[in-house]
Amino acid sequence: MVMHALVVDPDASGSLRLGTAPEPHPAPRQLVIAVRHISLNRGEVAFAGRLPAGTVHGYDAAGVVVRAAADGTGPAVGAEVAAFGAGAWAERMAVDTTAVAEVPAGVDLADAAALPMAGVTALRTLRSRSVLGRRVLITGAAGGVGRYAVQLAALGGAHVIASVGSPARAAGLAELGAHQVVVGLAGIDRPVDLVLDTVGGRQLVAAWELLAPGGSVQNIGWACDEPAVFAPYSLFSIGPAKTMSTFGDVHEVGPDLATLLDLVAAGRLAPEVDRRDSWERVADAARALLDRRIAGKVVLDVEPAAA
Ligand SMILES: NC(=O)c1ccc[n+]([C@@H]2O[C@H](COP(=O)([O-])OP(=O)(O)OC[C@H]3O[C@@H](n4cnc5c(N)ncnc54)[C@H](OP(=O)(O)O)[C@@H]3O)[C@@H](O)[C@H]2O)c1
Incomplete structure (x- = not known):
């Protein structure tokens, strides 16, 4: 089984392209998300070319839980979550339950995707x-x-x-x-x-x-x-x-992600999404980020058309 994903390709513009990758195999402590939106961060974009070809890249995602963790922790199937973990820029992502937070009512899922790393x-x-x-x-x-x-x-x-x-x-x-x-x-x-x-x-x-x-x-x-x-x-x-x-402490970000989402829900924190686009245009979006043309965050939509 394969899915669509943004994968590392040394020959592609910005070393990233929309391609295919194997479905994730979740560990017992991991749930699986159907990813709806992802966000780009400067470090990931700048250093994509250092990763092995074919790597599913990215860390920030938001989507819907399609498989709960086997160990019984974390949100149930159907929950909307924001998540932080390797391999986020894909149709489906396996992620530790300690690195997700449920998205409160009233918070746009695309805004939630802009939160994790930054x-x-x-x-x-x-x-x-x-x-x-x-x-x-x-x-x-x-x-x-x-x-x-x-x-x-x-x-x-x-x-x-x-x-x-x-x-x-x-x-x-x-x-x-x-x-x-x-x-x-x-x-x-x-x-x-x-x-x-x-x-x-x-x-x-x-x-x-x-x-x-x-x-x-x-x-x-x-x-x-x-x-x-x-x-x-x-x-x-x-x-x-x-x-x-x-600083490089990204251990168990779930509770802090929940804090950020609660602040957004309360209208006290703005996700500042400056560019929203299809993940098919990842190269353009990454270029704009590196060229300092983005004020805040880039969020890309994981288009159903690619499914
Ligand atoms: N340690 C960690 O865990 C961690 C986590 C997240 C990010 N980071 C790192 O933190 C940095 C910022 O990340 P970010 O996602 O906030 O990036 P970003 O959105 O691209 O923002 C970077 C900012 O740096 C400014 N800048 C000043 N001199 C620059 C130059 N010579 N080239 C490019 N930008 C310059 C830009 O200012 P102007 O817009 O005013 O031009 C830009 O707004 C990156 O190096 C990233 O790798 C580290």
């Missing part, structure tokens, strides 16, 4: 410390992770500084809760307590210099393609330690 990353990195009353700098704020981070930091009571690459990319960020929107790091005249950095390179070095004593940088990603060079002793500081942390 939303959970923003939520978990903000939880690294209390942000209430703190100055939080978010780089790459116009992007997928960035737009969630701006909203969640504002919800958490932070003074939110959103950094974008150009004036045009500032659009909508104040409405999402940013108190200050800056191009690069220009105009940040006081130290910050927390930096969520998705850009890397020179900007990461400059953001480190903006940290208050005891402050922290959460390095989430590296959207630019340049190195970060720290001058000798520039990591030294007097007083409470400044820290820089990596």
Whole structure:
């Protein structure tokens, strides 16, 4: 049995194409979803070509449970869920029950697909410390992770500084809760307590210099393609330690995904889907994401015509 899926093909534009793959074989702890919508993330798109040809790619999906987990955990057949796991960009996906959350009434399934990787990353990195009353700098704020981070930091009571690459990319960020929107790091005249950095390179070095004593940088990603060079002793500081942390904790995201979905249902978090398209046009959508033409998320529909 085969199904349609977005598979890695080194000869395809962006190394991805709509093809076929074997049906998933769920482990006892996994359920199977009929996927309706998927979302793209910069890392997956940028590095698709590094995976073996034929790999079913992607991590973010939303759809309907068509087979419950054999171990009795997780939602029942017929439940609408958002999910995070390898092999998401396919008609059917097997996923651990700890990595799914039921979609509340009133939340669009396509919006739910926009949440997993970017939303959970923003939520978990903000939880690294209390942000209430703190100055939080978010780089790459116009992007997928960035737009969630701006909203969640504002919800958490932070003074939110959103950094974008150009004036045009500032659009909508104040409405999402940013108190200050800056191009690069220009105009940040006081130290910050927390930096969520998705850009890397020179900007990461400059953001480190903006940290208050005891402050922290959460390095989430590296959207630019340049190195970060720290001058000798520039990591030294007097007083409470400044820290820089990596992030890659996607363990058991189900409860955090449920939190995000509840916020969407309550009208307190906007999924910010900037482009909605058929998965047949994955190459165009991926190109737009890499070219910084997407403000927020790309959601692709798993078209019934492909079934
Ligand atoms: N550690 C993890 O678990 C994890 C999870 C999710 C994402 N990530 C990583 O985090 C980063 C952001 O992911 P995302 O999905 O939010 O990406 P995205 O939607 O493409 O957003 C990236 C943002 O980076 C900004 N940027 C600044 N300099 C750039 C440059 N030279 N090239 C490209 N973009 C540049 C862009 O700003 P402008 O729009 O203002 O131009 C863009 O809005 C990626 O590196 C991704 O791999 C890591």
